[in-house]
Each structure stands twice: as structure tokens, then as C-alpha cells.
Amino acid sequence: MSFKSTILSSLAAVSLAATAWAGSEIKVDDAYARSSGKNAKAGAAFMMIVNQGEADDRLIGVQSEVAARVELHTHKIDDAGVAKMVHVEEGFVIPAGEGHMLKRGGDHVMFMGLTEPFEHGETVPVTLIFEQAGEVKVEIPVDLERKEDGAHSH
Template sequence: MSLTSKLLATLAAAAFATTAMAQETITLEDAYARSAGKTAKAGAAFMVIQNTGEADDRLVRAESEAAARVELHTHLIDANGVAQMTHVEEGFVIPAGGAHALKRGGDHVMFMGLVAPFEHGATVPVTLVFEKAGEVEIDVPVDLERKDMGAHSN
């Protein structure tokens, strides 16, 4: 093995180890997805994202083949007191040693142009992309009957 090959192998191993360690700092709890029903064109996913690392991280993007578009959204109240959903391009900070809840009426993952209806009991594959931790894949269970906010309430 040449010196260049050894160096590239060492760099690749170091990059893999760094990514693996970073991904271990992010955990996802109490995830679920829902839509308004079988004819809904949109749906949303909610969860609590924990960061056990020593540095803040940021959820910058979500991806899924379940919809034509997937965005990070939040609800903002306008001057008339009307709540409107808006795309949060900069994503959500996940504080070091803390958590950030994606919950109904607040921050969430938005699925627009559903490929198929969200059916109760099915799962939605989602890849969450973090600034430091990289990609974290999760199968989010669809729960169309859930009424309480569980761990998502403050």
C-alpha cells in the first residue's frame, strides 16, 4: 500500500469515526406523524430531539420520499392574531446537553404533496440532516388518533 493510499485510508477512517461519534450525540424520542385524513395533501411529523453533545447542533433539513417537498416549519402569529405556518430555512438549534421539541402548533417537519395517504399504524421514512451530526434516519410511526402532546408539551 502506497503512502498516499495509507493516508487516504486513515483520513477516511477518521472521518467515519467523527461522523459516528457525532451521530451518537443526537437521539430522537416520541416521534409520530399525522395528516388530516386519507385525502390530505400534507402531513407533519413531531418528536423530541435530544443533543447529549457538548456543542449546539442544528437540524438544517429533513428529507423523505413520502412527499414531493419536505420542509422545516413553524407557526408564527401575525398582527391580527392569526397563526400561519412558515418555512424555517435556517433550521432549529438543538442546544448542547438539551432538547428541542417539534410539536403541534410549533416547530415541525412538514410534508407537502404526499405521495400516498398517511395511514394509521404505517411508518414514514425520514432523514433528518444536522449541521454537525450529519444524517439521522428514522421511521416515524403514523398516529392519526393521538390527541395528547405526550413529551411534546411544555
């Protein structure tokens, strides 16, 4: 291998290592996905996202091939007191050294136009996209039996 090839190979390896390291600042804990049944056209995912880095980051997007559209959502109460789900285009800030909970009735990942039903015990491949950490790939288990009892928060 020539000196030039060795240098180029080394630079490529360092670039890949830096990308993997950036994503390691983000930790995803206690994730699960669910839908309302076998014929559901929509589903959601919930999790604790922890920023182990020294700078704030922002979850700005999400991708998955399990649905026609995947978005970051939250619930807002309108003037009539009715809760509505809305797309949060600006994403969610994940403060340095802290976490941000995606939970039922609050911020969450929304899957619309499911390509196939969510099956209990299967996993959903999801790519979380952060301003600083870049893409973080996670396999989220489908749990159709889980009850929200407050144990989800950390």
C-alpha cells in the same frame, strides 16, 4: 493485502466510524407523524430532539421521499391574530445538553405533496440534517389516533 491497502482501509473505516459517532450525539425521542386523512396532501412530524453533545447544533434541513417537499415549519401569529405556518429556513438551534420539541402548534416537520397516504402503524423514513452532526436517519411511526395531551413533552 499491501501495507498501502491496509492503511487506506483503516482510514476509510475511521472516517465511517466518525460519521456514525457524530450522529449519535443527536437523540430523537417520542417521534410520530400524522396527516388529516387518507386523501390528505400534507402531513407533519413531531418529536423531541436531544443534543447529547458538548456544542450547540442546528437542525437545518429535512428530507424524505414521502412528499414532493419537506420543510421545517413553525406557527407565527400575524398582526390580525391569525396563526400561519411558515417555513423556517434558518432551522432550529438544539443547545448542547438540551432538547428542542417539535410539536403541534409549534415547530414541526411539514410534508407537502404526499406521494401516498400516511397509514396508521406504518413508518415514514426521514433524514434530519444538522450543521454539526450531519445526517441522522429516523423511521417515524405514523399515529393517526394520537391526541395531543401534553404527555408528548419531556
